Amino acid sequence: MRFRIFTLTCATLFLAMPVFPYGALGHETVGAIADMKLAGTPTGAQVTKLLNGITLSRASVLADEIKGWDRLPKGQPKPILLKDHPQLQEQLVAFWEANPPTKAKGSDAPTHKEFHYTDVPAVDGGKYVKGNLGTEPYDIVQMIPFCVRVLSGAEPETNARKITKPIALILLAHYVGDIHQPLHVGNAYFSSAGNLVNPTKGGKSFPDHGGNGFNIILSDAQTSKKDSKADSKSGGKSSGKKSSKSKGTNLHSFWDSDAVEAALKHVDTQIEKQPNHKGKATDEEVIAWFANSEPTDWKPAAKSQPTEWAQAWANEIIPMSTQAHERLEFSNVTIKNESASGDATEKKMPDGISYLEWSGLRTEEELHKAGWRLAAIIEASLESKKPTAPKTKSTQ
Numbered sequence: 552m553r554f555r556i557f558t559l560t561c562a563t564l565f566l567a568m569p570v571f572p573y574g575a576l577g578h579e580t581v582g583a584i585a586d587m588k589l590a591g592t593p594t595g596a597q598v599t600k601l602l603n604g605i606t607l608s609r610a611s612v613l614a615d616e617i618k619g620w621d622r623l624p625k626g627q628p629k630p631i632l633l634k635d636h637p638q639l640q641e642q643l644v645a646f647w648e649a650n651p652p653t654k655a656k657g658s659d660a661p662t663h664k665e666f667h668y669t670d671v672p673a674v675d676g677g678k679y680v681k682g683n684l685g686t687e688p689y690d691i692v693q694m695i696p697f698c699v700r701v702l703s704g705a706e707p708e709t710n711a712r713k714i715t716k717p718i719a720l721i722l723l724a725h726y727v728g729d730i731h732q733p734l735h736v737g738n739a740y741f742s743s744a745g746n747l748v749n750p751t752k753g754g755k756s757f758p759d760h761g762g763n764g765f766n767i768i769l770s771d772a773q774t775s776k777k778d779s780k781a782d783s784k785s786g787g788k789s790s791g792k793k794s795s796k797s798k799g800t801n802l803h804s805f806w807d808s809d810a811v812e813a814a815l816k817h818v819d820t821q822i823e824k825q826p827n828h829k830g831k832a833t834d835e836e837v838i839a840w841f842a843n844s845e846p847t848d849w850k851p852a853a854k855s856q857p858t859e860w861a862q863a864w865a866n867e868i869i870p871m872s873t874q875a876h877e878r879l880e881f882s883n884v885t886i887k888n889e890s891a892s893g894d895a896t897e898k899k900m901p902d903g904i905s906y907l908e909w910s911g912l913r914t915e916e917e918l919h920k921a922g923w924r925l926a927a928i929i930e931a932s933l934e935s936k937k938p939t940a941p942k943t944k945s946t947q
């Protein structure tokens with residue numbers, strides 16, 4: 552797959568960026584769709600102003616990039632992520648410091664890492680209910696509305712989380728992508744014997760934390776190139792099907808990266824199949840493909856507030872998370888540090904669709920919706936800031 556650069560307008564910045572943890576392609580796609588949808592609109596102008604010219608596509612990966620700061624020795628200055636935007640860099644550092652990666656004794660400050668997900672049990676029609684198992688006061692379903700409130704002015708920029716308006720945009724550009732990745736919302740829970748269980752039915756159970764501890768083993772040998780790299784690194788000991796436990800082959804990364812690549816490849820194919828289309832699909836064509844056609848069922852419920860959308864999106868994706876687990880067979884499950892790990896092997900399904908193909912198709916729909924929803928939530932958040940027109944007599 553070719554290397555995509557959606558941040559075409561700030562290519563120099565892009566080149567200066569450090570290596571991504573993972574999932575950058577998905578986030579950039581979502582950001583680029585929103586950039587295209589907002590281009591030339593009053594909201595787009597506000598975004599450009601708040602982000603000092605940085606695109607949403609570029610902004611979308613910053614919440615992951617600051618995780619690179621977590622490992623720096625205390626007191627060491629943070630590497631510059633936004634070279635020509637010192638004020639934004641400063642605000643990012645302040646945000647990181649207010650939500651440090653490890654909790655200081657006696658501090659109730661959350662860590663920025665926990666803002667990216669929630670761990671709702673993805674079984675038996677599980678739903679996000681604030682305060683229930685798997686949810687946290689500062690999980691993704693709470694943080695998205697927090698950012699919305701900052702943008703609309705309902706929450707002051709001087710808040711304890713140090714989320715200013717530009718930071719709120721940067722975080723929204725990322726979290727709206729994350730909440731459309733099924734394993735960022737729904738979790739599998741295992742018994743101490745290693746069996747999949749419904750944790751709400753009692754008994755001790757352990758989450759898989761978004762699949763990070765599970766090796767994914769695909770049946771059609773379509774494991775990613777990262778798998779083969781991992782295999783060759785292990786001295787060729789691996790039989791080829793069973794991947795070594797390396798980063799990049801786990802179930803979570805599969806959804807962050809492999810499924811995204813499969814989705815974009817599918818879009819490439821559709822573009823290239825069009826009559827009169829010559830050559831390979833370009834990045835801009837891919838983004839236009841998403842931005843110019845309305846996804847199905849993406850719209851928020853009528854009269855709902857943008858602060859309510861994250862919960863609706865979470866509940867919408869939980870069934871996909873359930874299926875993402877149901878299409879796998881879990882084995883060699885061990886429980887360590889209160890979380891489950893092991894192997895996740897693709898099952899042969901009655902629909903005959905491979906795990907890679909299925910996840911690619913689902914991810915294509917989710918990227919599409921996420922891009923449109925990112926544009927919509929930013930628009931709705933910034934719009935509510937405008938003074939409301941004086942009330943006239945209701946026509947109802």
Ligand SMILES: [Zn+2]
Binds near residue numbers: 614615667725729
């Ligand atoms: Zn994330």
